[in-house]
Amino acid sequence: MQMHIEVSGLVKQYPLKAGLFARSRERVHAVNGVSFSIPKGQTLGIVGESGCGKTTTARLLLRVVEPDSGVFRFEQVENVFALPEEELKKVRSRMQYIFQDPYNSLNPKMLVRDIVTEPIRYRGNVTRRELERKAAELLEHVGLSPADSKKYPHEFSGGQRQRISIARALSSRPSFIICDEPVSSLDVSIQSQILNLLIDLQQELGITYLFIAHNLAVVFYMSDTLAVMYTGKIVEMGLAEELYRNPLHPYTRLLIKTLDPEARKDPLVKNDSGEVPSLIHYPAGCTFFPRCPRRQPKCLEAFPALETKGLNHQVACYFPGQEKGNE
Template identity: 50%
Template sequence: MGKGDLLLKVRDLEVAFSSRKGGKKAVVKAVNGVSFDVRKGETLGLVGESGCGKTTLGRALLRLTPVPVKGEIWYDGEAIDTIGNRDFRSLRSQMQMIFQDPFSSLNPRMTIGQMLNEVLSVHKVVPRKDAKKKIYELLDIVGLSNDYFNRYPHEFSGGQRQRIGIARALAVNPKVIICDEPVSALDVSIQSQIINLLKDLQTEFGLTYLFIAHDLSVVEYISDRVAVMYLGKIVEVADSDELYRNPKHPYTKALMSAIPLPELSRKKERILLKGDLPGPLDMPSGCSFHPRCPEVMERCRSVEPMLKPLCDDGRHQVSCLLYE
């Protein structure tokens, strides 16, 4: 498979949780019919407000959600949504995850050496006699000293712990890494170090990223394409340069208007959205964004838009009745 070939294909992905409202059982769709493609060697950024379903989507791809997932998930041409848990374990070495909290994602009772050795042992990456050498290599790759081998997670800073999390993901030689807000819990100065490390590792090992974040500046820097998510659905997808230069969906426009400009002399018109994000048990009819949309039309209240391409090559897609 060459660079640029389709590696991950998701169609009509749905993750629903049961809840209760007024004593009656209700269904909350955290991810509601999401479809997207990721090609080998690229980074697809996934952005949106807190609670829109970004993290649930990432976890669903690795079967880390507590409820069954509906829809189709294809990895390297193989349908993985229908295979059993035992067969899926062999795919875990191909698809790994870097978690948001670099402390809670590490076992506080295990040293770094023990933690990485466990990964190598479970997945049979190298013979036992070569495990320590492999761990030293992983630590060096992520910019950590071999002296850290016998230390515990609480002895490290947030940035160092995230490097350990990256080393753990790399230990099994994956092709896809789902980065779930990997820098949001870090200081700004450390964020840039981790982002540059991820970019370097992508070049060195040919990695493919699904990069989940709410910091639009970070997403612009690292992503080849960007998908914008709102209330469990993707409302716009485009190449990174195109999306930041020419956003189409009113929600995307509002997000982009919130990005601060580096030059103090330049001014940008801020688009302020009315109201709060609707509750998952009180989803609006029609377009889910219409109660907050500054460009709402009457039919937006009753007609649900579909994600459709704006041009022939299909690279810029938007879910909005303004373009139908």
């Protein structure tokens, strides 16, 4: 299958601030060798608890934050991370970002028309009339009225603002959009409007999504492929349905258990300590060790590599599979 996006060996460590003159050698290991690929027009979902490196991964791809190492092949570009600034600008218009908070991500002093066409103006050489036509077209595309283009963001509700963010993301005709918690700040009745809109746009325009959310049911619903992240590493990856029906990593199994309303009675969930190792003193072995129900001495030796188990299903665990006597 032709991959639209291929990321390999993505690493980002943040140095800890020491004193004024002291040089700290300590580092926070935010993303530790993440690799994945997404076919054109499909969605890769990333799940994991807060602090696992989901958002850092997304920011690295856009080079909002510069990675320490890694390769990012995108369309005809061999490595986006190696591009000089000028070249990067061209590529960036093909990639867009939808933020979690539609209140802080829209400039309150700008007209909606100027917000949604900003990515076009940035590239220059468009007439004012053309911009107006484009703004109306974009707003209609996301289910707003062209008359809305002369309003300010504060005149809209949360769901409508998120539509404006989506219109802005679409304006430069991207082929890849990163959705970072796009519905978590919205009311329940509005969420499905936005999710359906994202699905429709994908089908119509063939856009590839990287979809990040902490609500598991939402990520499972939206994704074709799913990556489960833990302490900056992908511990399991596969087709969403396959992962749901046949989770192999103990952490994935724990996450899926939590979807069940009766989960609190399950010993796997009940006995979970939730203890995450320090990302500063990154342990040599498997980082899930303290919480793992099937840990063995071997797990402390080295972090298990991501190995293929069946079609499109990879897991990083020495003892993958189901517990005995469960299910």
